[in-house]
Amino acid sequence: MVTLTDISKRYGGRVLFEQVDLQLHEGARYGIVGANGAGKSTLLRILASQESSSTGVVQMPRRARVGVLEQDHFQFDDTRIIDVVMMGRKDAWDAMAEKEAMLEEADRGGDFDPDRFADLEETVQRLGGYELEARAAEILDGLNIPSDKHTEPLRVLSGGYKLRALLGQVLAGEPELLLLDEPTNHLDILSIAWLEKFLQSYKGCAIIVSHDHRFLDNVCTHILDVDYERVISYKGNYTAFTKAKVEERGRREQEIEKRKAEIADHKAFIDRFKAKAT
Secondary structure, eight states: OEEEEEEEEEETTEEEEEEEEEEEOTTOEEEEEESTTSSHHHHHHHHTTSSOOSEEEEEOOTTOOEEEOOOOOGGGTTSBHHHHHHTTSHHHHHHHHHHHHHHHHHHTTOOOOHHHHHHHHHHHHHTTHHHHHHHHHHHHHHTTOOGGGTTSBGGGSOHHHHHHHHHHHHHHTOOSEEEEESTTTTOOHHHHHHHHHHHHTOOSEEEEEOSOHHHHHHHOSEEEEEETTEEEEEESOHHHHHHHHHHHHHHHHHHHHHHHHHHHHHHHHHHHHHHHHO
């Protein structure tokens, strides 16, 4: 679904990663891991087109819906919480909002275009707009935002709960590519468990930055390791990745020791040859 070709990122003389070539597939869930400052969030922002790479290209289907967890909740402070979530499915929400505006205009005695209204009705039905509110409420319940708060403005929630609502907005959008940066930071145990189940049944391509190794174990099918200026893909969850990386490091150390032994043997041969020559 997503192809990265020769991707690199540099800040001045510092290289975060280079020569990154990856194929990220629909139905897979990728966890991005690495040391602090290695470039995990930078890689996610490049995938979200929020930041440019120094070299290379990212290719994905032109009309793919991309869901990115935003941090700016102030623009929605006066919006009903359930509406904030429903707005995640922008095409359905826009059609529903235009339909409502047309009806209000007609009630005031204004013009009414029946053909346009019929088109909007078909769009709402096709996109599941009439089920959207129930779906949004289900997501909010899963994220442990009480149902008696759903119709209140977003400003009644604390900062952490506002971010939960924004996470709900992303999930309600049914994106084909889901990009999440530390999604469990403001969640309690029950909400994390709900999000794990949501992602386990997610049909698109999910890419997640998280320090929560248990969460990565329960969710991920692959791990992208940002280390030593490279990004390497490992199949399996976080535990499988750590085992594979230890084994790989062991093989490399054996190869280094073998090479050292070969160099030492070669040097000893040369020394013996020199001794005989004299």
